[in-house]
Amino acid sequence: MKPAPFDYVRARDMKDALSCLAQHGADARVIAGGQSLLPMLNMRLAKPAVLVDIMSIAGLDRVAREKDNLVVPAGIRQAALLRRPELRAEAPLLAAALPWLGHYQTRARGTVCGSVAHADPSAEIPLCLVALAGEVRLRSAKEKRSVKAADFFAGMMVTDKADNEMIEAVVFPVAKPGQAFAFREVARRHGDFAIVGCAAVVEQDAMHLAVAGVADKPERRTWPRLTGSALDDALNAFAWELDAREDLHASARLRRDLVRKLGREVLDEAAARTAHGHGSPR
Numbered sequence: 001m002k003p004a005p006f007d008y009v010r011a012r013d014m015k016d017a018l019s020c021l022a023q024h025g026a027d028a029r030v031i032a033g034g035q036s037l038l039p040m041l042n043m044r045l046a047k048p049a050v051l052v053d054i055m056s057i058a059g060l061d062r063v064a065r066e067k068d069n070l071v072v073p074a075g076i077r078q079a080a081l082l083r084r085p086e087l088r089a090e091a092p093l094l095a096a097a098l099p100w101l102g103h104y105q106t107r108a109r110g111t112v113c114g115s116v117a118h119a120d121p122s123a124e125i126p127l128c129l130v131a132l133a134g135e136v137r138l139r140s141a142k143e144k145r146s147v148k149a150a151d152f153f154a155g156m157m158v159t160d161k162a163d164n165e166m167i168e169a170v171v172f173p174v175a176k177p178g179q180a181f182a183f184r185e186v187a188r189r190h191g192d193f194a195i196v197g198c199a200a201v202v203e204q205d206a207m208h209l210a211v212a213g214v215a216d217k218p219e220r221r222t223w224p225r226l227t228g229s230a231l232d233d234a235l236n237a238f239a240w241e242l243d244a245r246e247d248l249h250a251s252a253r254l255r256r257d258l259v260r261k262l263g264r265e266v267l268d269e270a271a272a273r274t275a276h277g278h279g280s281p282r
Contacts (some may be wrong), residue, residue: 003041035110131210179271
């Protein structure tokens, strides 16, 4: 299929882009990498009257360190972030998860913020953002605001972003001493959306597990450092709380089983790293 007719605006600067969003509201969509939006246009699942291209805006293509945060602007492509030399030290979880995101060709075009805006419940970047308790920076013509990742994702491909706003950047907290991380996912093939993805962050006195592909959005739970049957019980309760989806790719029962299995694997792996002083996944 071909997309419905639309007008195209190449924004000269942020003011230009935000003015267009303010003028057209729900009839406008921001386009950056286009790896999520273009298929939706072609299938006419999205029918915007105006596409606002932000990739010529200066300053949106530079990752920044702000104290204990890694700030990824809206123009950063996934492949560029993966190539960042400091990424493994700054955000080991992202460094482990990004190679599972799509394929080389799609990572070369797709943006980090575009994946967050699309809000697919199986996507790796939203999973990592929730696992790390990151934030989304939103901007309109009138104001800026930051939303915690857990509050930004509201449901399947539904977010807290207003029609007149764009995602200016996403913020990932950098790894702290004593933290360790692990990532696993199961998909039909490498590069497909995850049937279930699990991301673990383990600290001296707490363990955090985020899960994608099961509920309508990535979900995170925090427990004290658990082991043995106590951890199995916590994972079982979490698996049932997620109200697993059932579709052509997997049954709800399989998804619950994967939460228990992958969840245990990543938590054990990260816990072992804290014991040996190594925070980064393999």
